[in-house]
Amino acid sequence: MASYLDVDVKKAPHERLSDREFLILRLIASGKTVGQIAKELSLSVSTVSTYRSRILTKMDMKNSAQLTHYALQKGLVD
Numbered sequence: 001m002a003s004y005l006d007v008d009v010k011k012a013p014h015e016r017l018s019d020r021e022f023l024i025l026r027l028i029a030s031g032k033t034v035g036q037i038a039k040e041l042s043l044s045v046s047t048v049s050t051y052r053s054r055i056l057t058k059m060d061m062k063n064s065a066q067l068t069h070y071a072l073q074k075g076l077v078d
Contacts, residue, residue, distance in 0.1 A: 013059040014076060021058070024051045028064050029071030030078075 017025060027037045038048045052064070061067055071077050 012074070013070070014074065016058050017055060021051055021055050024048060025055050025059075025067060025071060026077055028052065028055075029068045029076060031068075 014022060014025060023041075024037060027040070032040070034045055034048045034052060037043075038045045041048070055067065056062065059067065059070070061070065
């Protein structure tokens with residue numbers, strides 16, 4: 001419960017992400033798999049999975065489909 005006090009409710013969920021998290025959000029929303037993202041960014045699959053998990057938590061979403069829907073609605077991907 002205390003963690004919710006730190007959330008800036010004036011910011012959109014994607015604005016709470018770090019630059020790297022935002023990049024990975026956009027790549028997920030563009031349809032890339034965790035493996036493809038890992039290869040493209042020279043990261044391990046585990047690292048990208050960790051970023052994905054953090055993004056889902058920060059944005060209070062449950063899966064990549066929700067992330068993709070959100071990103072399309074907000075115009076975050078082409």
